[in-house]
């Protein structure tokens with residue numbers, strides 16, 4: 001499989017504080033890789049380094065073999081907060097990145113995406129008139145409208161209720177099945193990571209390093225039955241043991 005992103009020996013220090021250390025793994029093209037780990041282990045730091053928004057203090061992130069040294073047009077970002085501009089309606093929010101880049105939007109593609117995520121007909125609504133789930137769908141459309149090769153998602157559904165979150169997970173899988181965009185997904189939810197991913201990378205307590213890297217060999221689209229299978233139960237428990245095992249080791253050392 002072609003490697004899309006290669007994280008090589010990544011390290012990040014904030015002053016004397018070490019957030020990441022010797023972190024290495026690959027993200028194959030056209031796959032979804034989730035990153036999980038104890039709170040504060042450096043997941044967001046790692047994702048921001050992949051986006052080029054953060055410099056690493058050690059190692060590098062390669063996109064198609066070339067080191068990323070700043071924000072990259074082929075990399076899209078979705079955060080926990082949809083970050084829509086409150087004074088612009090939905091369509092004007094989606095068009096905003098094109099205005100900044102002085103680029104011509106592909107309106108057919110944007111229309112298709114809006115339809116895909118169920119936001120057709122809401123183009124003139126303002127963010128305050130949209131639910132949290134709708135705002136997050138809009139931010140996904142905004143990111144995908146630029147046709148990025150890689151989509152980085154930082155706990156995008158963390159603020160949503162459980163039902164909406166499940167719907168959003170299905171939506172991400174559906175969009176992925178259509179576009180095969182390479183996705184790196186950060187989450188605190190092991191269930192969400194397994195549902196979405198081809199691989200789940202578990203980081204250690206800070207400074208974050210790769211503790212384990214699991215393949216999720218489940219058929220797609222994933223269903224309720226898949227998610228209640230023995231394989232998912234076993235994998236969930238292995239990942240939990242990795243994460244909670246570390247947390248109890250850290251407590252014992254205090």
Ligand SMILES: Nc1ncnc2c1ncn2[C@@H]1O[C@H](COP(=O)(O)OP(=O)(O)OP(=O)(O)O)[C@@H](O)[C@H]1O
Nearest residue numbers: 014017019037038039040041042043044045046206
């Ligand atoms: N700009 C910064 N300056 C100083 N320390 C920082 C900065 N950003 C993050 N850190 C610290 O680096 C560590 C890793 O932070 P990061 O947000 O990457 O972890 P995380 O795994 O995403 O956390 P969480 O799971 O709680 O969202 C944390 O201890 C955090 O306090």
